[in-house]
Amino acid sequence: MTDRRIFDEMTGDGSGTVRDPYTNYNEWFAEEDPKRLHRKAQEAESVFRLSGITFNVYGRAEADERLIPFDIVPRILSAREWTRLSRGIEQRVRAVNAFLHDIYHRQEIIKAGRLPAEMIAQNEAFLPQMIGVTPPGGVYTHIVGTDLVRTGEDEFYVLEDNARTPSGVSYMLENRETMLQMFPELFIRNRVQPVSNYPRLLRRSLSECAPQCCTGAPTVAILTPGIHNSAYFEHSFLADQMSVELVEGHDLKLVDGRIAMRTTRGYQPIDVLYRRVDDDFLDPLNFRPDSMLGIPGIMDVYRSGGITIANAPGTGIADDKAIYSYMPDIVEFYTGEKAILSNVPTWRCNEPDSLAYVLEHLSELVVKEVHGSGGYGMLVGPAASKKELAAFRDKLTAKPGNYIAQPTLSLSTVPIFTKSGLAPRHVDLRPFALVSPNRVDITPGGLTRVALKQGSLVVNSSQGGGTKDTWVLEE
């Protein structure tokens, strides 16, 4: 892979011109004193630290809170680019919801022969407790964070559908706030579509999915595993921004057939629970009995229509990496249209031909665990040592069904601000979509994650990635 093939979103093919969306920014940047920008970058860091926009690193001392590095150069998309992306995301999100309803009811897609039955029956992400259950308002995935990557002017791919409990939206909001504070002049020169509506839209769309037993204004709460969870900042940030309670399992219990939270005045029923706790830990009576994070009996209340859980339990079947490769069929099956956004070509290692190909081309491919997330358990072939390749080969041969493989995409780059000026780094994009019974709202932009190391393709914050403010320009 040579640098010439990499698409830079600011300079395009590298012929010395600046792409349209970046023209204004580039002019501003050329006039800026780099020293001032360095000071600004440091300022941003102390703002983040003081506001507590940190994440906890798993497996480390609890006091170890880290900042996600923030880069001051925005990632800029034109209105035209965004229109196409948001259409594609909406189509995909609608398909995912239709798929989930189908898969937990009549399973037409299997009957139609578009998806092998064993993909569902033998899938750990399929939740038998959800069979025949229709969530309030028919919505399964209230919040979706679709991971996109770009490889060229018009080439975008969906990397993951993140239909469980996608995180990162607080960084999207805080990054924008920080940029507005630090560089107000930029927002006068560029007309950037706002993102600050998100918490209000989230509260509205959650409220619209309240269960039928709710008669007044719905009581919404966010369920967090607690202050030691890596995303605790985000949970409390969203609760604060939406003005809803932030609860933990031990604040809740089953009272008169409803899930209620312990307030200073007694127990008050919750209508909509935006949970940031995984399915497994949600209900020790129905799932993992050792879970201290969940609420005993919540699944029974849910099935009887006493509460809305967002996202619905069992949505993991839709963003499972083994199901991913069928997404183009899924989109077509439920929407009757071709998918607007492409899938990355994917080899399913449980198929012997594919496995043989993957083993032969291991050093060129990215291999992912079917149930993994956050970049853990992943092999990036071109970056791996011989030893790592050999070790991975063994794992792969032992349990091929656990893996899928994809070509190493030449992800687009966006410049970051470094000591020696602008330098291109690989990025991805996670826009956030909110689904309510009547609407899909997609906040313009999303979270841009950026690999800070030169040449690196790993953008995950847990592995040294940073973030950028993401702009979608007005028409």
Add this chain to the structure above:
Amino acid sequence: MLGKTAGGLYWMFRYLERSENTARLVHAGHRIAMTRSTAAQDEWASILATAGADAAYRVRYDSYDGPSVVDFLLRDRDNPSSVMSVIEASRNNARLVRTALTREVWEAVNGCWMVLKDLLARRVNERDLPHVLTTIRERSAFVRGALHGTMVRNEAYDFARIGTFLERADNTARILDVKYYVLLPSALHVGSSLDNVQWETILRSVSAEGSFRYLHGGDVRPLAIADFLILDRRLPRSLAFCASKIGDNLGYLAEEYGARMPCHDMSDEICTSLRTSTIDGIFERGLHECIQSFIRANNDLGAQIEIDFKFNG
């Protein structure tokens, strides 16, 4: 409001108050060590007792030397009442109740934790001690200032204040509990300069040496000091002041909730007893007994508030 949130606010401000009180105690001890080196050992021992940290200290150390005591009281993570431990506990509670705090209050407590984590990362050099102690008090004052200046006067504010004053009352009472004997009339007869130092230390550990002088002139008699710390409602760290503040804030809660609870009666009882007492009467009944019964009543009130407002389910 969630019961947990009410509890988090209450504890956040109890711990914050404790950090400040411990800094004051260390300051008072440090003064004695500088001016009366012979009395220092005893003084450090009684400061540890006041901070409720004596037993834990003796597990680790054999003697009461200044640097060890200071280190134990300021930074030791094994001492749950060390400044670093309580600042961390205060901030953890603040994270827990982030949604009930204004951005200013949160940033003040987070800033306090960041600065102190840095300052207390290693043993505090004797030279730097005054600066460190001042910073602890300043940082805690920032948080209180942000609370006053930015928080809506509602139940969140009330729980924060109740935590502050319960802790403060407990602290002043503990100082009196450990030092009651130097305030007894019999001590007057001893009349040594050492006793003067002791009285000063007591006043200093509640930051009241200046206000006492202002109000009482040169009349430094133990009875007047006891009166000032126990019954004088002008002093913001006296038992009477703290008790009446707790009563006020519980009263606002009763109004907001439209209901009185058992803790309201307990608080009234404490306030009445202080309001109707005279310092002579207290000395007649026994200073030590009175202080101890106050500490008990104050603790019981705290426990009852936790129950009445469902802090823990």
